[in-house]
Amino acid sequence: MILLQKIFVLTCFYLLLGLGLSIPSVTLAEDYSFNLDEFEKKSFSWGGYAELKWDHNWINRNGAFGLLGFYDKPRSDLDRLTSTVQLDGNYNKGMVDFNWLLQASVQKEQVESEQTLDIFSAYASIKPVPAVTFDLGKKTFKWGKGYAWNPVGFIDRPKDPNNPEDVLEGYIGVGVDLIKSLPGGLQTLALTGVVLPVWDNINDDFGEKNHINLAAKLYFLYRDTDIDLIFFTGDSRSTRYGIDISRNLATNFEIHAEVAYIPEQKIRVLNGLGVLENHEITATSYLLGLRYLTKSDITTILEFYHNDAGYSETEMDHFYQLVSAANTQYNSTGDASLFNQATIISKSGYAKPQVGRNYIYTKVTQKEPFDLLYFTPGVTAILNLDDESYSLSPETVYTGFTNWELRLRYSYIDGGRFTEHGEKLNGSRLELRCRYYF
Amino acid sequence: MLVKIYSSPLKVLFFFTLSIIAYLTLITPGQASTLDGTAILLQVDKNLSPESYEMYRKLINIEPDGTKKEFVLYSVKKGQNKMVALFLSPASEKGRSTLRLNDNMWLYIPNVGKPIRITSLQSVVGGVFNNSDILRLDYSAEYDVASITEEGDFYLLDLKAKSKTIAYDTLKMSVDKKALVPTTIECFASSGMLIKTLYYKEPKDFGNGIIRPSVLETDSPLYKGYKSAMIYAKINQKELADEVFSLNYLSRVDELR
Structure with missing residues (x-):
């Protein structure tokens, strides 16, 4: 691991050196030369990015997660430096393709360090004809039309709405993809089927072990509308049904929606006595969204998300009260047992992002305002409609150097006591991310 | 002999009719009174690209200070309404791909891992070209000829969008009479505002009888000082399955190369 650290330090040094040398050249003459040789297809191709991220976190010391994380070593802020390298590749041999996506990162902060190496996907695709594909291995599916959330993403890991475009780790399975193009109103018909086993060391974080699950998606492009019918069954998770749609209403206006119906959704909820209870509910979750572009190049993404399996205000309040009681107990007696109990309970779901029931997500970005070349400022807001807590994140992205992306983002997170965002680990956060694509 | 033929009134009528038909069929393009704008537009489309093809393009965005950003795309197109472009x-x-089926457009970003719908007025590359320019379908698929006139060596075609979902409401297209390819196209919004002007330049023989402009430049009063250009390097006829033009195939476009 020390070697890995050294590689990252050298990579970061190289990145910073390269940044200084990559100032775009000013060329007045029009050069329309185009050498195709360098774009000739090769049987092996690879790419990826190296990233350096620094973030400064102002700890919400009185918030539930601030207390859980630092009750025995209180601090007001936390700096973190993360280096990441992502590598993707493809090897083609006839009708067979091998694809992979790996990510390694080293995270150093004032309290602890962490090193990870993840295989996000690694699979073989066999394509006898363009309309038929067989996949075998670890793959990310990303089902659903929503930008920030995907209630119908039955075989996907949940997105982080603060970074919804980040790559997600896949699951191991066997899949088939069949496509049929048709004349008339129904232009495309496609069926995706996935067999997803859950055994020891294979997808064991997906659900109950020693079961084989089946997921299927039937896609229609019907009268210029995308429609997916989605189905999951198996004993690792309960059976669930989904539908999503997406359509362009105008040249600058898109709408999308998802509905997921889960007749037997198991949830774990903390009761007023501080005990976790198992419940089974019928959950209907949905998302409504739009994407709109104005004449001044402002893009707005707006989504409403209802999560039937999320915690109610009262259920979340039980958890925050437990942490508050743990803090009182610790301060008066030094006994951390309630904190330990709350930590275990938080891992059952309360620590996940956006665990409430009703949310609004808004992202507004403007390309190159006031003739500021390559700058894309924007703001993202996530509002919990039940407790009216929120996070507000203005940011700016600069892409003026070829293959470089710089992002500066500040997040303000608030909502008051015993609200979701008011009890988060951070009160605010400043993040600078520098990414180089190769 | 001739005297004998013309001596029959029926035969005179027959030859007269034949002459009229021959005149109408073989009419030179310069005779405006009988111009068929739709036929000319169809021929323009045919001259710009074969029915089903693959193509390599470089797209250059030139900023007011002369700074350039370049993108290289591999594209395939089939029929009048199907097109896919892959960023190389x-x-x-790299790896991003865009699909167009009629007025529907999607963008696939490898990291995001799924296609998202995009709109024609957005631009996946920034600059003056928007998505409908990069994924351009045949002009005759999107526009009707409202009128046609002649001016020197050019036909001037006024084109009207077939539906409101098309990026530009009207086009004023100037077509070279000899080559039957466009030279300039002015693109207007429904309000009558000029959105951009396209300039087709530098004719080139791409082989297999494809002789067409190899450079497409554009500027816009909405982007003062900015310029974008598309350079065409290779256009080959290629047989393509319809299934290539589907969301499920977007992550695999590179396999077509």
Whole structure:
């Protein structure tokens, strides 16, 4: 691991050196030369990015997660430096393709360090004809039309709405993809089927072990509308049904929606006595969204998300009260047992992002305002409609150097006591991310 | 002999009719009174690209200070309404692909892992070209000829969008009479505002009888000082399955190369 650290330090040094040398050249003459040789297809191709991220976190010391994380070593802020390298590749041999996506990162902060190496996907695709594909291995599916959330993403890991475009780790399975193009109103018909086993060391974080699950998606492009019918069954998770749609209403206006119906959704909820209870509910979750572009190049993404399996205000309040009681107990007696109990309970779901029931997500970005070349400022807001807590994140992205992306983002997170965002680990956060694509 | 033929009134009528038909059929393009704008537009489309083809393009955005950003795309098109483009360069865009089926457009970003719908007025590359320029369908698929006139060596075609979902409401297209390819196209919004002007330049023989402009430049009063250009390097006829033009195939476009 020390070697890995050294590689990252050298990579970061190289990145910073390269940044200084990559100032775009000013060329007045029009050069329309185009050498195709360098774009000739090769049987092996690879790419990826190296990233350096620094973030400064102002700890919400009185918030539930601030207390859980630092009750025995209180601090007001936390700096973190993360280096990441992502590598993707493809090897083609006839009708067979091998694809992979790996990510390694080293995270150093004032309290602890962490090193990870993840295989996000690694699979073989066999394509006898363009309309038929067989996949075998670890793959990310990303089902659903929503930008920030995907209630119908039955075989996907949940997105982080603060970074919804980040790559997600896949699951191991066997899949088939069949496509049929048709004349008339129904232009495309496609069926995706996935067999997803859950055994020891294979997808064991997906659900109950020693079961084989089946997921299927039937896609229609019907009268210029995308429609997916989605189905999951198996004993690792309960059976669930989904539908999503997406359509362009105008040249600058898109709408999308998802509905997921889960007749037997198991949830774990903390009761007023501080005990976790198992419940089974019928959950209907949905998302409504739009994407709109104005004449001044402002893009707005707006989504409403209802999560039937999320915690109610009262259920979340039980958890925050437990942490508050743990803090009182610790301060008066030094006994951390309630904190330990709350930590275990938080891992059952309360620590996940956006665990409430009703949310609004808004992202507004403007390309190159006031003739500021390559700058894309924007703001993202996530509002919990039940407790009216929120996070507000203005940011700016600069892409003026070829293959470089710089992002500066500040997040303000608030909502008051015993609200979701008011009890988060951070009160605010400043993040600078520098990414180089190769 | 001739005297004998013309001596029959029926035969005179027959030859007269034949002459009229021959005149109408073989009419030179310069005779405006009988111009068929739709036929000319169809021929323009045919001259710009074969029915089903693959193509390599470089797209250059030129900023007011002369700074350039370049993108290289591999595209395939089939029929009048299906097109896919894959980014080969720069590394930050590599692997992105866009699909167009009629007025529907999607963008696939490898990291995001799924296609998202995009709109024609957006631009996946920034600059003056928008998505409908990059994924351009046949002009005759999107526009009707409202009128046609002649001016020197050019036909002037006024084109009207077939539906409101098309990026530009009207086009004023200037077509070279000899080559039957466009030279300039002015693109207007429904309000009558000029959105951009396209300039087709530098004719080139791409082989297999494809002789067409190899450079497409554009500027816009909405982007003062900015310029974008598309350079065509290779256009080959290619047989393509319809299934290539589907969301499920977007992550695999590179396999077509």
